[in-house]
Amino acid sequence: MMNAPFGFPEQDRIAFDRAELGAILSVYGRMVAAGEWRDYAMSFLREVAVFSVFRRATEHPLYRIEKRPRMRNAQGQYAVIGMDGRILKRGHDLPTVLRVLEKKLIRPVD
Template sequence: MSVVTNLNGSRKPDEVVSYHRTELNVILSLYGRMVAAGEWRDYGISALREVAVFSVFRRAAEHPLYRIEKRPKLARAQGMYAVIGMDGHILKRGHELKTVLRVLERKLIRAVDQ
């Protein structure tokens, strides 16, 4: 872990962005339903300095199908949550995690209907 120096000269560890337990409960609830539908099989979580990422995979050894990102610096602008597709396009961005995840729930409904 790197250390930064504040303006007053004191040192503190770099802060990382991570998901709160309530946010993870919402994401893992959707993840469980998608696994049950046979759409998703693996996930990965990254906590970095500016972003927390929950990546969803069809298989473990490939690029993520979707990335659910939390960027607190965008909270006042476009919203801190985003769902990003495999091609890098932002599918949905917003202030509420449940609202942003609806774009993936629509895919669940289509998977169940087939």
């Protein structure tokens, strides 16, 4: 089965499964409710699946949540990458990796 926009078979693409999307969208929903994020985009490519989050749709992504199965046996297949390209957290367990984003919600109360 060919996917016309990419020109290669759909099964060759990496994607998030239902549980992974549930974990990501849970964090996304809390950040939207806090007014931190407003939009997202997903990309499913040969070697990586990417969930990008934006403050505004016209900007570069604030964060990218990536799944790279080839890294599964090394540092872990999940990573959160900042706007500047730095890897903020990498690991084998997605909910643990996503906790780096939750820390952004904790602010001192004046």
